[in-house]
Amino acid sequence: MVVKDTELPYLRRCVELAARALDAGDEPFGSVLVGADGTVLAEDHNRVASGDRTRHPEFDLARWSAAHMSPEERAGATVYTSGEHCPMCSAAHAWVGLGRIVYVASSEQLGGWLAELGVPAPPVRTLAVREVAPDVAVDGPVPELVEEVHALHRRFHTGR
Numbered sequence: 001m002v003v004k005d006t007e008l009p010y011l012r013r014c015v016e017l018a019a020r021a022l023d024a025g026d027e028p029f030g031s032v033l034v035g036a037d038g039t040v041l042a043e044d045h046n047r048v049a050s051g052d053r054t055r056h057p058e059f060d061l062a063r064w065s066a067a068h069m070s071p072e073e074r075a076g077a078t079v080y081t082s083g084e085h086c087p088m089c090s091a092a093h094a095w096v097g098l099g100r101i102v103y104v105a106s107s108e109q110l111g112g113w114l115a116e117l118g119v120p121a122p123p124v125r126t127l128a129v130r131e132v133a134p135d136v137a138v139d140g141p142v143p144e145l146v147e148e149v150h151a152l153h154r155r156f157h158t159g160r
């Protein structure tokens with residue numbers, strides 16, 4: 001599948017949410033859960049500054065979907081996100097049976113940016129969604145928005 005122009009507003013919203021996380025002193029990640037009919041059902045941004053490092057938006061949206069959606073609704077839903085799911089979030093996404101993932105920047109791109117900035121490697125290995133959840137349909141990166149996401153991460157780690 002390809003990312004359609006009609007999907008760009010969801011991805012722009014993810015970038016806005018990532019910027020909001022950054023403004024709140026958190027790592028810039030944002031995600032939106034969209035139903036099969038195109039309705040935005042839930043959205044969130046990173047909240048790891050709380051001290052709980054599992055508070056990734058994709059993980060919270062997966063748990064939200066399990067609490068509020070039927071298995072059929074989950075399978076038809078799409079999660080849009082500013083950065084590709086980490087292994088924890090990929091696993092949660094697959095365990096609750098959510099549908100497609102569309103990300104702006106790949107984990108590989110993010111890993112490269114953080115290495116360039118001298119940020120220490122995270123405690124969890126960086127893996128593509130397909131390596132963790134091979135049956136989930138995944139699209140990205142989305143070149144139109146990648147530099148915006150890159151800029152947010154640069155600001156988080158360098159303050160400029």
Ligand SMILES: [Zn+2]
Pocket residue numbers: 056058059085086087088089090
């Ligand atoms: Zn994650």
